[in-house]
Amino acid sequence: MAYYTIAPLLHKDIFGKELGPANVKPGHMTLEVNISGKDLLGKAHYLHTRIELIITQQQKQSKSSGNFLTLSAATAKYGADAARVAMGDAGDGIEDANFEESVANSSILKLFELKKWCEETIFEAHLVSSAEEYAKVRDSNKVKNTDSIQRTGSFGFFDKIFENELNGLVQQAKTHYGATNYKLALKAGLYDLTSARDSYRSSTAAADVGMCAELVSRYIEYQALMLAPIAPHWADYVWTEVLKKPSTIQNATFPNVPDTNPELNAQTAYVRGTSSNITSAEGAQQKKMAKGKTVSFDPTKDKKLVIFAQAEYPKWQARYVDLVRDAFDGLTVDVKTITTKAADKSA
Structure with a gap:
C-alpha cells in the first residue's frame, strides 16, 4: 500500500x-512498507520500515529491468560488511543513493x-632494532613478507609523518561520523x-628503514575502530x-x-609533491623513448636525484615576508580551524 493513500487519515x-481523523497514533501502528522516495521524509516516524536499495548502477530500481535489490539480497550476495561499505559509499543527504555493485565487489577483496x-x-x-638490521634481514630472503620486518625504537622522519597522518584522518573520520556524513x-x-599506510610502506621500504612496529600496531587498531560502525564483523575480528583485545x-x-602538526x-605535502613531479618527469622521458626520440634518460642505470635548496628567501621576497610578519604581529591565528576548514573543502 502506498503511504499517501492513508496519510490523510493519520x-x-x-x-x-x-492527529488525523482516524485517531491513530504512531504507537498504534506496525506497518511494513517499501520507501523509495524523498517525499516521505518527516512522515516515517509512523512506520516500522523495510528500506530497499532505491538505485543500483545509476538506474532507478525496477523489477522489469532486473536491477531490483533488497537489503537481504545484497547481504546474501556480497556479505554484510561489503554491502554496508557499498551503501556507505552510496552517498548521504536527501539525494538518491546509488548502490554500485562494483564497489561492493571491490570491497570484498579490499x-x-x-x-x-x-x-x-x-x-x-x-x-x-635498527635500519641496518632491517636491511640485513630483508636481503637474507628468510622472511616471506618484508612488511613483517619491523623496527623498534625511536621514530624517524617517515614515522613522524605517518603518525601525524593517522591523527588527522582519525579526527576527520570522527567528525564525519558525528555529522552522519558516512560517505566522507x-x-x-x-x-x-x-x-596513508601504503605511502608509509613504500617510503620506508625505499629508504631501507622498514616500518615501525609501534605504528603498525597503532594503524591496525585505528583502522578497526574507524571501520567498526560500517563493517562491524571485519572490525571485531x-x-x-x-590484536587480541580482551x-x-x-x-x-x-x-x-592529538591535533596534527602543521609543520x-x-x-608531507612537499615530499609527496616532489615525488610526484619526479615520477611524472620519468614517465615523460619513457614516453619519448617509446616514440623513438633521443633522450638522456637511461632506465637501466641507477637513478640519481639532485635537489637544490635555498637557505633564505630572495631579498625582494624577504621584504614582503617581513611586511606580513609585522602586520600579523600580536595577532593569534587558529591554525587548527584553518586546517580543518581546508580539509573539509578538499574532501
Missing part, C-alpha cells in the same frame, strides 16, 4: 504533528586483503587511511582475533588523538 499536516595484511604483520612480525567518514576512515570492539570508543603537514 495526520492533518504534512509533518505529522496534528577487506580480505586488508585482513590478511593485518594478520601477517602481527602474527609473523620480525622485530629488528568512509573516505577518511578506510580509503585515506589505507592510502581484527580487534579480538588479531572484549568486543563494540565496547571500545573512538581513539583520542609535518607542510613537509
Whole structure:
C-alpha cells in the first residue's frame, strides 16, 4: 500500500504533528512498507520500515529491468560488511543513493586483503632494532613478507609523518561520523587511511628503514575502530582475533588523538609533491623513448636525484615576508580551524 493513500487519515499536516481523523497514533501502528522516495521524509516516524536499495548502477530500481535489490539480497550476495561499505559509499543527504555493485565487489577483496595484511604483520612480525638490521634481514630472503620486518625504537622522519597522518584522518573520520556524513567518514576512515599506510610502506621500504612496529600496531587498531560502525564483523575480528583485545570492539570508543602538526603537514605535502613531479618527469622521458626520440634518460642505470635548496628567501621576497610578519604581529591565528576548514573543502 502506498503511504499517501492513508496519510490523510493519520495526520492533518504534512509533518505529522496534528492527529488525523482516524485517531491513530504512531504507537498504534506496525506497518511494513517499501520507501523509495524523498517525499516521505518527516512522515516515517509512523512506520516500522523495510528500506530497499532505491538505485543500483545509476538506474532507478525496477523489477522489469532486473536491477531490483533488497537489503537481504545484497547481504546474501556480497556479505554484510561489503554491502554496508557499498551503501556507505552510496552517498548521504536527501539525494538518491546509488548502490554500485562494483564497489561492493571491490570491497570484498579490499577487506580480505586488508585482513590478511593485518594478520601477517602481527602474527609473523620480525622485530629488528635498527635500519641496518632491517636491511640485513630483508636481503637474507628468510622472511616471506618484508612488511613483517619491523623496527623498534625511536621514530624517524617517515614515522613522524605517518603518525601525524593517522591523527588527522582519525579526527576527520570522527567528525564525519558525528555529522552522519558516512560517505566522507568512509573516505577518511578506510580509503585515506589505507592510502596513508601504503605511502608509509613504500617510503620506508625505499629508504631501507622498514616500518615501525609501534605504528603498525597503532594503524591496525585505528583502522578497526574507524571501520567498526560500517563493517562491524571485519572490525571485531581484527580487534579480538588479531590484536587480541580482551572484549568486543563494540565496547571500545573512538581513539583520542592529538591535533596534527602543521609543520609535518607542510613537509608531507612537499615530499609527496616532489615525488610526484619526479615520477611524472620519468614517465615523460619513457614516453619519448617509446616514440623513438633521443633522450638522456637511461632506465637501466641507477637513478640519481639532485635537489637544490635555498637557505633564505630572495631579498625582494624577504621584504614582503617581513611586511606580513609585522602586520600579523600580536595577532593569534587558529591554525587548527584553518586546517580543518581546508580539509573539509578538499574532501
